[in-house]
Amino acid sequence: MANHHSAAEEHGKRHKHEGPQKHIVAFIFSVVLTVIAFAMVAAGEINSTFVYIMLLVMAVIQVFIQMSFWMHMKDRGHLYPIIAILTGVFVVLTIVVMAEYWTWW
Template sequence: MTTDQHLPENDGYKHRHRHEGPQRHIVVFILSIVLTLIAFAAVAAGGVNATFAIILLLVMAVIQVIVQMGFWMHLKDKGHLIPIIFMLGGFFAAGTCIIMSLYWVWWN
């Protein structure tokens, strides 16, 4: 019997998760390196508009965080909803603090 077939709960067999193997990890590692190189190239080019470079760096950072959390911290797997909810709550609280700090510094 293969490990990817579903068995009834009370049949006496233990359920095993399929092993992903290194292929997906290698692809994600290469993606992380490419995202880092794109961000580095935008800054090292020198002739790039500063506003565009900052926006590009922020977008690359957000994509990098999603890739790192999804694959290296295994948040894409089942059973990780509570950690994801708490992290999103933390991001919301931190973002609110940053926005309010900027508001107080520049507009008051």
């Protein structure tokens, strides 16, 4: 009789299937953040500085949700993609800051 176990199962590193529950919660949270952002901008009566700060905070939260649940960056074995993404963010932020600095002088 043939043994149909994968190499990961033989080493005790069996991948546990999460199911759709976490994806549904992440989707609902993303929709709620989007609705809140739209409502804040549509209200027009809220201080614009506060709206900008809240939009940036909600955007960062949205990025972490997308990266964790939809791109599965929370799982093991994704160290190199995370390093590459963080390096890209650092490079882009450096370019933006240097471009702003260059245009001001």
